[in-house]
Amino acid sequence: MTEETAGIGHNSGEEQDVGGVSGKRLKAYLDRIERLTEEKQGMADDIKDIYAEAKATGFDVKTMRKLVRLRKMDAEKRREEEELLALYQAAIGLD
Amino acid sequence: MTEETAGIGHNSGEEQDVGGVSGKRLKAYLDRIERLTEEKQGMADDIKDIYAEAKATGFDVKTMRKLVRLRKMDAEKRREEEELLALYQAAIGLD
Amino acid sequence: MTEETAGIGHNSGEEQDVGGVSGKRLKAYLDRIERLTEEKQGMADDIKDIYAEAKATGFDVKTMRKLVRLRKMDAEKRREEEELLALYQAAIGLD
Amino acid sequence: MTEETAGIGHNSGEEQDVGGVSGKRLKAYLDRIERLTEEKQGMADDIKDIYAEAKATGFDVKTMRKLVRLRKMDAEKRREEEELLALYQAAIGLD
DNA sequence: ACCGTGGTTAGCTTTC
């Protein structure tokens, strides 16, 4: 233990460097991550609500999910095919 | 194929009721879901970026993830305890 | 603890019920799993070898991998579409 | 596009050299890879089935997975120790 | 209320 600065332990609110890591910067990162995670969860909740609403108006949720998956696969396929073309070009030295 | 109404097949853009389901409403739901899913993915990407940035400045990502999990657990625990307290208060007519 | 049989601890080779679980049966499951895992790993190694061989004869591995992925996606898409049809039928009570 | 040979496009079934790559050989590689991949997947499915079966007879899957991991680590450790021993033996001319 | 399925996340391997 080689910290010259005081507070190991209950220095609540006033984090500092401990063992060479900046508590302040770390905390900032964690806060940003948590903020974004909350927003992400909010989106997920919204999606759930939509499914619930659709179900309430008579749609079959399972089918809807499958449709979403299929449309996503279509989009991915298109993207991959474009990548493949580029890759071919690179592979035969045509880039 | 026994539909009296027009467009089965290539009625691109003009979906209608098929077998009692409104293609229009269904499509609207799917669009909303996909829109939100994209935004959600955007959040996820942002989070990933933050981890990458933190890593680049010397932090250990695995440890950071652990911290996030711990803080989340703490937050949940606190929330549950508060809920319990409220419940007790209600139970003894102290709300 | 209600074990009538003796040996908790070093009964090496002669596992028995401990805490109500049959050591013998458990061990049999684990053995089967490990056996299959080894075979699976063997397949993975074989695949790796093929890529290496292809590369040695001048093919671009990255492109090959993408082709494999695309073909797989095609197959999955077809399968999912069939499932979707079945799902539609079920959803409108036509199963 | 500078191919002198015929079939670009819809030469289904009769792949040939395109841009210097042998479509035939490429296809053979892809087929072998896909074949092995399927078998590999089969193994994975079998493993899954075993876990399911074990679960049905009352075992805790999560714990079982832990055991598998532990046994694997043990096996690897033993192997490494043996390798180390062999290395030492070689180093002192005792092989 | 539980189970099974499907989606998300994290860890590992492999590639460049």
Place this chain on the structure above:
DNA sequence: GAAAGCTAACCACGGT
């Protein structure tokens, strides 16, 4: 050693 792709573990939803 970084970046990506793969795989496996975890979690949450929907159905029964």
